[in-house]
Amino acid sequence: MALTGLFLSIFLITHLAGNLQLLDMSPEGQQKFNEYARFMTTFPLVKVVSYLLYFSILFHAFDGFLLTIQNRKARPVKYAYEKPGANSAWYARQMALLGTLILVFLVIHMKHFWYEMHWGDIPTVTDTSGKPMKDLYSVVAAAFTQLWYVALYVVMMGVLAFHLLHGFQSAFQSLGLNHPRYTPIIKNVGVFFAVVVPIFFALIPVWMFINA
Amino acid sequence: MGNMKLTLKIWRQNGPNDQGKMVSYPVNNVSEDMSFLEMLDVLNDDLVRKGEDPIAFDHDCREGICGSCSLFINGEAHGPGRLITTCQLHMRKFKDGDTIHVEPWRAEAFPVIKDLAVNRSAFDRIQAAGGFVTVNTSGNLVDGNAVPIPKDDADKAFDAATCIGCGACVATCVNSSAMLFVAAKVSQFALLPQGKPEAKRRVLAMVEQMDKEGFGNCSNTGACEVECPKGISLEHIARMNREYLAASVTKE
Ligand code: HEM
Ligand code: SF4
Ligand code: FES
Numbered sequence: 001m002a003l004t005g006l007f008l009s010i011f012l013i014t015h016l017a018g019n020l021q022l023l024d025m026s027p028e029g030q031q032k033f034n035e036y037a038r039f040m041t042t043f044p045l046v047k048v049v050s051y052l053l054y055f056s057i058l059f060h061a062f063d064g065f066l067l068t069i070q071n072r073k074a075r076p077v078k079y080a081y082e083k084p085g086a087n088s089a090w091y092a093r094q095m096a097l098l099g100t101l102i103l104v105f106l107v108i109h110m111k112h113f114w115y116e117m118h119w120g121d122i123p124t125v126t127d128t129s130g131k132p133m134k135d136l137y138s139v140v141a142a143a144f145t146q147l148w149y150v151a152l153y154v155v156m157m158g159v160l161a162f163h164l165l166h167g168f169q170s171a172f173q174s175l176g177l178n179h180p181r182y183t184p185i186i187k188n189v190g191v192f193f194a195v196v197v198p199i200f201f202a203l204i205p206v207w208m209f210i211n212a
Numbered sequence: 213m214g215n216m217k218l219t220l221k222i223w224r225q226n227g228p229n230d231q232g233k234m235v236s237y238p239v240n241n242v243s244e245d246m247s248f249l250e251m252l253d254v255l256n257d258d259l260v261r262k263g264e265d266p267i268a269f270d271h272d273c274r275e276g277i278c279g280s281c282s283l284f285i286n287g288e289a290h291g292p293g294r295l296i297t298t299c300q301l302h303m304r305k306f307k308d309g310d311t312i313h314v315e316p317w318r319a320e321a322f323p324v325i326k327d328l329a330v331n332r333s334a335f336d337r338i339q340a341a342g343g344f345v346t347v348n349t350s351g352n353l354v355d356g357n358a359v360p361i362p363k364d365d366a367d368k369a370f371d372a373a374t375c376i377g378c379g380a381c382v383a384t385c386v387n388s389s390a391m392l393f394v395a396a397k398v399s400q401f402a403l404l405p406q407g408k409p410e411a412k413r414r415v416l417a418m419v420e421q422m423d424k425e426g427f428g429n430c431s432n433t434g435a436c437e438v439e440c441p442k443g444i445s446l447e448h449i450a451r452m453n454r455e456y457l458a459a460s461v462t463k464e
Binding site (some may be wrong): 067070071073074075076077078079080081082083084086087088089092093095166169170173174175176177178180 | 221223234284286287288292313315318319320321384386387388389426427428429430431432433434435438439446447449450451452453454455456457
């Protein structure tokens, strides 16, 4: 859980760095993004890492599902009166719900962009050497002209933020890394990560919607 | 006698296989200087006078050191207040006219015996699986300074050893996980040279027994640390995770 969670967190940084190119909506920016997308779907090393990524998502979701089932079974009779807010944060207790929402989002997200890029019938443009290349940029830009699609992304990044707010520091504790000197740093980095990364992700659809 | 009037909603269950239900009881003449258990004594006294079955609940020392008393009071293990057991909870924490919900610890691994009393022998079996040192410690006096131990380690081991095995950590946890208890029992040995020889075997055996008993998995919500009457730290869980990971990879 912890290892796949942290790997997915690292992936978020690289994914964000790549996608921030979408903020440059000029023709050169579009060209650069499409070249980047082609590189990401064809370069062998990226392919290896992406298989590791698919595996991580599936393992993380499946293991989370199994653990949640076990945890439910561990308390067959519920309390009649509970005050869980007195001792823990709601998002820490709702990791399974937050994770499931992320999974649903990932299916929609990957169907729309990843599947289309790989196997979809999407328009092509020519690259600098005159060869045809898939125009993923237009697919993304078209998607983000729809308000509900932009709203979905913004809300889901909020969900991701709460998952990470607990998950980031939790992964270190699960791996046995708890130290009076380093744990406060890990917690602060976790809060920063959980807030900043989703905000930048959410910025992309909002920016493209406004500037469309 | 005091003058607080309270309504208690208490879990009544006539035995392990009974369905059980919450039952309302009015209690009058409660003094704010009573402990929560003394207030229950008053109620039980009433019930016995009326010829009714008194409410079963666990208690022994009534001074916060034995770990017998339990009770999930108004949605919290050992009720409101921090670093206290139920026997150390006083009625001054409540107001005249309050309704108080009282339930047993809820966990698959802690089956109800009767009313509010649960069977916590799962903890004994975890302890028996590895919470000991194999060297003979009776009779053969050893010079206390023969094995030097850093003060910080001794302090941390002692902190871990203050766990009274009450089970509040399990009762509080959304996952009914026993990690804080087991981590305390692992840490009290792991930090000391006397506990090193069995360290690998101990952590593997105790965690295995914990899983067998049907406790849930730790998701690091931190609720146990907040509700633990002895303030056992999450640091001990991390130490156990470390020990467990290392022992799993290096075992033969
Ligand atoms: C980009 C996506 C995701 C990232 C970066 C991420 C990250 C993390 C991290 C770092 C943890 C803490 C692990 C630990 O404490 O050991 C975690 C826990 C968890 N995640 Fe995710 N996660 C993602 C997606 C998902 C998905 C799609 C699901 C499920 C459908 C999910 C379900 C869970 C659950 C149930 C936990 C709690 C498990 C536990 O605490 O033992 N996550 N996640
Ligand atoms: S760790 Fe704390 S809450 Fe858990 S059994 Fe020990 S003393 Fe009780
Ligand atoms: S009765 Fe001993 S700790 Fe409460």
